[in-house]
Amino acid sequence: MEPRLSLITLGVPDVARARAFYVDGLGWQPLFEVPGEVVFLQVGHGLALSLFGAAALARDVDPDGTAVPAAAPAGVTLAHNVGSEAEVDTALADAVRAGGRLVKEARRAEWGGYHGYFADPAGTLWEVAFNPSWSVAADGAVTI
Amino acid sequence: MEPRLSLITLGVPDVARARAFYVDGLGWQPLFEVPGEVVFLQVGHGLALSLFGAAALARDVDPDGTAVPAAAPAGVTLAHNVGSEAEVDTALADAVRAGGRLVKEARRAEWGGYHGYFADPAGTLWEVAFNPSWSVAADGAVTI
Numbered sequence: 001m002e003p004r005l006s007l008i009t010l011g012v013p014d015v016a017r018a019r020a021f022y023v024d025g026l027g028w029q030p031l032f033e034v035p036g037e038v039v040f041l042q043v044g045h046g047l048a049l050s051l052f053g054a055a056a057l058a059r060d061v062d063p064d065g066t067a068v069p070a071a072a073p074a075g076v077t078l079a080h081n082v083g084s085e086a087e088v089d090t091a092l093a094d095a096v097r098a099g100g101r102l103v104k105e106a107r108r109a110e111w112g113g114y115h116g117y118f119a120d121p122a123g124t125l126w127e128v129a130f131n132p133s134w135s136v137a138a139d140g141a142v143t144i
Numbered sequence: 145m146e147p148r149l150s151l152i153t154l155g156v157p158d159v160a161r162a163r164a165f166y167v168d169g170l171g172w173q174p175l176f177e178v179p180g181e182v183v184f185l186q187v188g189h190g191l192a193l194s195l196f197g198a199a200a201l202a203r204d205v206d207p208d209g210t211a212v213p214a215a216a217p218a219g220v221t222l223a224h225n226v227g228s229e230a231e232v233d234t235a236l237a238d239a240v241r242a243g244g245r246l247v248k249e250a251r252r253a254e255w256g257g258y259h260g261y262f263a264d265p266a267g268t269l270w271e272v273a274f275n276p277s278w279s280v281a282a283d284g285a286v287t288i
Binding site: 001003004005006008010012013014017018020021022024025026028029041042043044045046047049075076078094095097098099100120121122123124141 | 145147148149150152154156157158161162164165166168169170172173185186187188189190191193219220222238239241242243244264265266267268285
């Protein structure tokens with residue numbers, strides 16, 4: 001698993017309120033959004049910040065409500081994007097071999113990609129994802 | 145305040161254990177570290193991930209133990225690095241004007257820089273920092 005962080009997701013109580021702060025208040029431009037559901041902002045070279053409903057994020061991580069211990073850090077997940085489904089499987093296996101815990105086995109996602117989640121030893125949640133509608137450059141930079 | 149995320153800090157219960165996962169397990173190379181206290185890893189162009197003790201992080205954010213509401217997301221802070229002390233003041237003022245809450249007024253930091261913290265409307269903590277020993281390129285990329 002390459003040393004790469006592609007996306008930080010903030011699970012927020014109110015997406016419209018978060019948008020009002022980052023977009024209307026700070027003037028950061030949305031890259032892509034679904035009104036009231038999710039907003040993606042570019043915050044660096046190949047790096048995106050996502051504003052996503054906290055309940056939707058919790059469902060995305062743990063659809064059955066069984067995998068995430070109560071002690072897991074709330075509200076923020078990190079993502080490592082790769083260029084294929086096979087690379088998702090490889091990166092998740094790398095993380096487990098390194099001492100991470102598989103939280104969500106890799107599977108097809110509603111948004112057309114393929115992803116899974118692992119937790120590091122402190123419980124930080126990392127999504128490993130292949131999104132066919134995003135491009136991943138040779139240096140790992142993601143373009144939405 | 146420019147749309148830029150420079151550093152993600154994970155406040156972990158055990159820095160050595162976090163290091164064992166990211167460095168020994170995943171093979172990610174430290175950029176800089178103080179053994180047992182903090183480890184910085186490069187995770188993108190101008191982007192660093194820091195493994196820092198949870199108690200030390202809490203003290204850094206809120207030295208008096210009064211500013212952070214209990215509902216604040218635990219364990220993760222985001223940082224926006226700038227090139228001067230004056231830019232720290234400007235960015236914090238921008239964030240407050242946009243509807244953020246000042247959590248730690250800008251001040252000299254033990255590590256030789258100048259920084260403060262604000263919370264976005266959902267409580268996500270952002271540090272705004274000038275670190276004279278880090279360089280900030282024109283595109284915002286930070287080099288440790």
